[in-house]
Amino acid sequence: xxGAASFLAxxxxxxxxxxxxxxxxxxxxYFTIRSAPGDAVDxxxxxxxPPEIKEKLAAEFGLDQGVLGGYGVWLSRSATGDxxxxxxxxxGQTVMEVxxxxxxxxxxxxxxxxxxTVVLSILLALLLGEPSARQxxxxxxxxxxxxxxxxxxxxxxxxxxxxxVQRFVEQAGHETPAWxxxxxxxxxxxxxxxxxxxLVMGDGLLMDTFxxxxxEILGVRGAQFISAVRARGASVTPHxxxxxxxxxxxxxxxxxxxxxxxxxIVEYVFTLDGAGYLLLEASKQRDFPVVVGxxxxxxxxxxxVGLLSDVARSVIDQREVARDG
Numbered sequence: 001x002x003g004a005a006s007f008l009a010x011x012x013x014x015x016x017x018x019x020x021x022x023x024x025x026x027x028x029x030y031f032t033i034r035s036a037p038g039d040a041v042d043x044x045x046x047x048x049x050p051p052e053i054k055e056k057l058a059a060e061f062g063l064d065q066g067v068l069g070g071y072g073v074w075l076s077r078s079a080t081g082d083x084x085x086x087x088x089x090x091x092g093q094t095v096m097e098v099x100x101x102x103x104x105x106x107x108x109x110x111x112x113x114x115x116x117t118v119v120l121s122i123l124l125a126l127l128l129g130e131p132s133a134r135q136x137x138x139x140x141x142x143x144x145x146x147x148x149x150x151x152x153x154x155x156x157x158x159x160x161x162x163x164x165v166q167r168f169v170e171q172a173g174h175e176t177p178a179w180x181x182x183x184x185x186x187x188x189x190x191x192x193x194x195x196x197x198x199l200v201m202g203d204g205l206l207m208d209t210f211x212x213x214x215x216e217i218l219g220v221r222g223a224q225f226i227s228a229v230r231a232r233g234a235s236v237t238p239h240x241x242x243x244x245x246x247x248x249x250x251x252x253x254x255x256x257x258x259x260x261x262x263x264x265i266v267e268y269v270f271t272l273d274g275a276g277y278l279l280l281e282a283s284k285q286r287d288f289p290v291v292v293g294x295x296x297x298x299x300x301x302x303x304x305v306g307l308l309s310d311v312a313r314s315v316i317d318q319r320e321v322a323r324d325g
Contacts, residue, residue, distance in 0.1 A: 018307045023075070025299045029292055030071050049087070057087070057288070083293035088285040089278070095293035099275060103297050106267065106274035109192055110259045113199035117209050118252050120200070125214035139207070146206045150262035153202035154195075154269040158182040161194065183271040191270045198266050199259055209251055216247040253309040257302050 058064040065073065077084070083095035090098045128135055148156070162181045170176050179188040200206055220226065220243045229236045264276035271277065275294055282290035 014307055014310045018303045022296075022300060022303050025303075026075065026078070026296050027071055029295045029299075030074055031067060053087070057084075078293075078296065083296070084289035086282075086287055086290050088287045089282050089290055095289050098290060099278065099294050099297060102273060102278045103275040103294065103301075105192075105272070106260075106263055106276055107301060109196060109267075109272070109274060110199070110256070110263050113196040113263075114252055114255060114259050116196065117200050117206055117255070118213070118248060120206060121210040121213040121251075122217075122248070124210050125217050128214070130218060131214075142210075143204075143207050146201050147204050148202060150198065150202035151265040151269065154198045154266050157194065157198050157201075158269060183269060185271045185273070191272060195263075195266045195270045195272060198269075199262055202266075203258060203262050205255060205258060205262075209255060212251050213248060216244055216251075220244055249309060253305050256305055260298055260302065 064070075081096060083099075085091075086093050086095060086098050128139075131139075165176060165180045169180075177188065177190065179186045179190050182191065182194070217240075220240055223243075226236050226239060229239055263274070264279060266272075267274045267276035268280050275297065279291065279294045279298075282294070
């Protein structure tokens with residue numbers, strides 16, 4: 001089989017596996033909702049919902065059928081991007097009209113924070129080099145600072161920012177910024193940078209990524225082929241980064257679920273109108289279509305990025321194709 005045919009076969013298998021994973025994850029989400037005690041429609045609609053709305057919801061999501069039949073109805077609709085309409089959060093609007101813009105903001109926030117984490121990890125790994133006793137003070141302090149859960153980091157950071165603005169801006173007689181105090185809803189982009197900083201510094205993400213990246217850099221630097229390149233007097237930099245591209249990208253992909261999980265609470269603390277904030281608000285208001293739609297979008301994002309990682313790994317390293325062929 002030619003290289004191109006092997007690659008296409010590998011890509012086809014990965015796509016099929018990703019689709020099966022998405023179907024399985026969406027079924028678990030649907031099954032969880034259907035497993036709620038009592039009548040499924042009553043369990044997911046607010047008190048006082050008109051009967052005609054309940055009937056429409058039951059028909060749209062197959063709640064008037066068994067679990068498998070109902071899931072088939074829901075899957076056939078959602079496969080076309082139709083997750084239904086919002087019941088409470090934004091009545092009359094489709095789920096994608098409500099969730100789409102919010103999810104784009106969350107992806108930008110999460111992806112930007114994770115990219116910054118990887119870049120900082122690379123810089124820190126290059127700066128520190130091999131582990132030594134002299135580094136223990138610095139790395140120990142970083143472990144301590146970044147080990148707190150994301151919601152703790154968000155609360156502490158927002159309190160520190162509020163205190164700083166109050167002391168150095170408000171008490172000094174200057175005009176306070178539009179985003180002060182946190183949390184308050186505003187059109188300012190500053191809270192997104194605050195949220196990104198908290199995502200980088202919380203949940204142990206930075207040091208976990210740093211350790212993985214440093215191990216990869218040290219491993220490649222000590223490889224025999226790098227020694228051979230040095231012996232010929234050639235530059236090792238192109239070979240170094242070519243062989244680090246896959247591990248570093250894999251580090252990015254493997255930590256995306258952690259960031260997407262943490263972004264839900266962080267967005268809520270900073271009152272950002274992203275998918276995390278919307279998910280919690282829709283859950284509180286029992287807006288079933290929005291909750292399910294957002295849950296599927298979060299799952300889809302992780303699966304798609306993982307699929308892109310597999311494809312990129314196969315393009316960069318042809319040995320991946322050979323191993324899976």
